[in-house]
Amino acid sequence: MNDKGKTAGAVSRRGILRGVAVGGGAVAAAALLPAGAAHADDRGPAGGGTVRQVPGVHTVIDTSHATDEAARIFSAYFRTKSAKDYEGISTFFSKQNANYLDAILGWPFYGWQAIHDLFAQYMPRWPKDGTSSPVRILGDATSAVVFFTNTTGLFGPSEMRAAGVVNFQRGKIARWVDYWDGRHFGTDNLDAERLPADQFPTDWMESTVGETASPVIRKVSEQLSAALRAGEGERAAALFASDAVFEDMTAHLQILGPRSIGAYLTTASDVLPYTGKGTRVRHVVGSARGGGYEWAAAGPVPRGLHTLELDAQGRITRLTAVWDGTLVDDETLMTMARRAIEH
Incomplete structure (x- = not known):
């Protein structure tokens, strides 16, 4: 479809949107x-x-x-x-x-x-x-x-x-x-x-727009995505700083420190939408200080976002996951929370 056709189509569908404007x-x-x-x-x-x-x-x-x-x-x-x-x-x-x-x-x-x-x-x-x-x-x-x-x-x-x-x-x-x-x-x-x-x-x-993000955050994003795709929580945790924070806005979870982050990403790898086969980086944005990457997945949640804050060594100090929780049932969210319990 050419640009003219795309624009015309978007305008004609606009009326259906009713109460939702550009967020x-x-x-x-x-x-x-x-x-x-x-x-x-x-x-x-x-x-x-x-x-x-x-x-x-x-x-x-x-x-x-x-x-x-x-x-x-x-x-x-x-x-x-x-x-x-x-x-x-x-x-x-x-x-x-x-x-x-x-x-x-x-x-x-x-x-x-x-x-x-x-x-x-x-x-x-x-x-x-x-x-x-x-x-x-x-x-x-x-x-x-x-x-x-x-x-x-x-x-x-x-x-x-x-x-x-x-x-x-x-x-x-x-x-x-x-x-x-x-x-x-x-x-x-x-x-x-x-x-x-x-x-x-x-x-x-x-x-x-192409991939114009900083090489630093692009490298970290690809490394993290590869570890999550392989279900290797400890490998992913090695990318985090010693006092890093992992937070999932949708699951209402916050996990502190690489040891706990790695354990959670390992034990919850079968229920998290951004881990396992079929997950990949779609697009990266940001600088060497911070930004994030859009991810695509083959499961019930086909897309989402990981935002990353980085320290001077390029380690992750804060990760925030954002995705649509309506695409999973209540039990899946409760399972995510249970997997975060430490013993």
């Missing part, structure tokens, strides 16, 4: 982003500092693994988004190559016009006090992950806590894919909006 949107600060921005591959403290409080954004943002430039971009974007300025946001998408996809709903929006029309239709309906705010930023102005919270009423009767995977080209947003847990949003709310599985995109448009 992550885009970057509304292209003026802050020079074309050809370089990777932040130095290993010192993140340029963005530890936290950032931005006028117009009510949350305190963790920028400890983001560059100053990335922190400015996302702060400006979410300030603009919370102001419901759809024209302001739309101008910062690439008109030549912009794609937004929601990995949980299965909704693709191909091209600048489709994304603009989506914002234009839904932003005026948002509650006056509704906000969308960044919580944590990982990466640089080439590619990054941003965790954010949408308050109740923006995308339905529940709040949404999501992570957006973002690629930039020539100072503009080129690809944005959102990941979040449908159970937190509410199963009934999700079912009302989600496409049938056989209508989900088969192309997640990573080829339109």
Whole structure:
């Protein structure tokens, strides 16, 4: 399908979406982003500092693994988004190559016009006090992950806590894919909006931006994915720093230290959606300080996200797994929790 056909199709399907708009949107600060921005591959403290409080954004943002430039971009974007300025946001998408996809709903929006029309239709309906705010930023102005919270009423009767995977080209947003847990949003709310599985995109448009992440995080992502694919928890644990944190947002689990992380990844390898044969890296974003990788799997949960924070030696200090918990039953989630019990 050519770009014109893709855009037209996305616009015509937009009406079916009803209450769900772009979760992550885009970057509304292209003026802050020079074309050809370089990777932040130095290993010192993140340029963005530890936290950032931005006028117009009510949350305190963790920028400890983001560059100053990335922190400015996302702060400006979410300030603009919370102001419901759809024209302001739309101008910062690439008109030549912009794609937004929601990995949980299965909704693709191909091209600048489709994304603009989506914002234009839904932003005026948002509650006056509704906000969308960044919580944590990982990466640089080439590619990054941003965790954010949408308050109740923006995308339905529940709040949404999501992570957006973002690629930039020539100072503009080129690809944005959102990941979040449908159970937190509410199963009934999700079912009302989600496409049938056989209508989900088969192309997640990573080829339109290429693999431009830092070689450091690409290497760590591939090594971790290979260990998880082989079901070798101890091998995976060797990639973590001594005080590392492993957290699975969907399973509501937090595990501390390589020994416990390795034990859990071994004992739970038969139930975790991101371990075993058929799992692979789809796309990597970020800098030597942090970012993450989208993963694909052959099981009941076909896609998800691992975000990674790295230390100066390239070891993982924090991993956060984000995937759709509605694709597994309650017993599977309880089994994951039981496998985390130490004896």
